[in-house]
Each structure stands twice: as structure tokens, then as C-alpha cells.
Amino acid sequence: ICQEENTLRELRIFLRDICAKLARNKQFFMFTKPVDVEEVPDYLDIIKEPMDLETLMSKIDKHSYICARDFLDDIDLIVRNALEYNPDKSAEDKHIRHRACSLRDKAYAFIKAEMDSDFEDTCRDIREKR
Numbered sequence: 001i002c003q004e005e006n007t008l009r010e011l012r013i014f015l016r017d018i019c020a021k022l023a024r025n026k027q028f029f030m031f032t033k034p035v036d037v038e039e040v041p042d043y044l045d046i047i048k049e050p051m052d053l054e055t056l057m058s059k060i061d062k063h064s065y066i067c068a069r070d071f072l073d074d075i076d077l078i079v080r081n082a083l084e085y086n087p088d089k090s091a092e093d094k095h096i097r098h099r100a101c102s103l104r105d106k107a108y109a110f111i112k113a114e115m116d117s118d119f120e121d122t123c124r125d126i127r128e129k130r
């Protein structure tokens with residue numbers, strides 16, 4: 001069990017680094033904090049499960065993720081929300097959709113580049129046993 005805690009600690013360090021890199025990227029500023037309903041009043045009428053990079057970071061600290069797959073599921077949620085809320089042909093909507101797809105590709109590339117697959121397999125085994 002102590003070995004499992006070591007693995008999950010390493011996962012958290014790894015995910016914090018990726019989340020910080022994504023949040024530092026100016027391209028993704030609109031995904032870094034919860035949408036302000038003062039500025040976008042109808043957002044919560046359309047998006048039922050908001051997600052953002054700051055919330056992702058706090059979930060890491062709350063030990064919400066025990067494998068990279070769970071983390072990427074929340075990245076996918078950020079992207080899905082952006083595509084749903086910005087469906088129009090307008091340049092502004094297209095721009096936000098493009099940035100959302102770029103966020104997903106960057107996140108998956110960081111995980112693939114920096115995580116060896118047997119580490120993720122070990123995390124999946126821990127998840128199965130819980």
C-alpha cells in the first residue's frame with residue numbers, strides 16, 4: 001500500500017507539471033479559470049458541468065485522480081464544453097473551438113511524451129483495486 005502511495009504521489013507531481021504548463025500557455029487563457037457568469041450570463045444554462053485548469057489543479061491536490069486517464073477525462077470535459085458553447089460559424093467561435101482542440105492535443109502529447117505506459121498501467125491497477 002505504501003508503494004501504491006508512492007506511485008500516486010509521483011502521478012500527482014507529474015500531473016501538476018502538465019497542468020501548470022497548459023495554464024502558462026497564453027493560447028489557453030480562456031480555459032484557465034471558471035467562466036464568469038457575470039460576463040457570460042447564459043453559460044450555466046448551456047454547460048451543465050463546467051471545468052477549467054484551475055479546478056483541474058485543485059482536483060489533483062485533492063487526490064481526485066489516480067491515473068492519467070481520469071485527468072485526461074477532465075481535459076476532454078473542458079474541450080467538450082467549449083465546443084458545445086461555441087458552435088457558430090463566427091470567427092470568434094471558430095477561434096475558441098480551435099484553441100480547445102489545441103489544448104486537448106497538447107495535453108495528450110505531454111502525457112504521451114513524459115509518461116511511460118507501464119507507469120500508467122500501474123496506476124490503472126491501483127484504480128481497479130479501489
Ligand SMILES: CC(=O)c1csc(NC(=O)C2C[NH2+]C2)n1
Nearest residue numbers: 030040081082085086092093096
Ligand atoms: C470557456 C469558453 O468556452 C468560453 C468562454 S466565453 C466563450 N464564448 C463567448 O464568449 C462567445 C463567442 N460565442 C459565444 N466561450
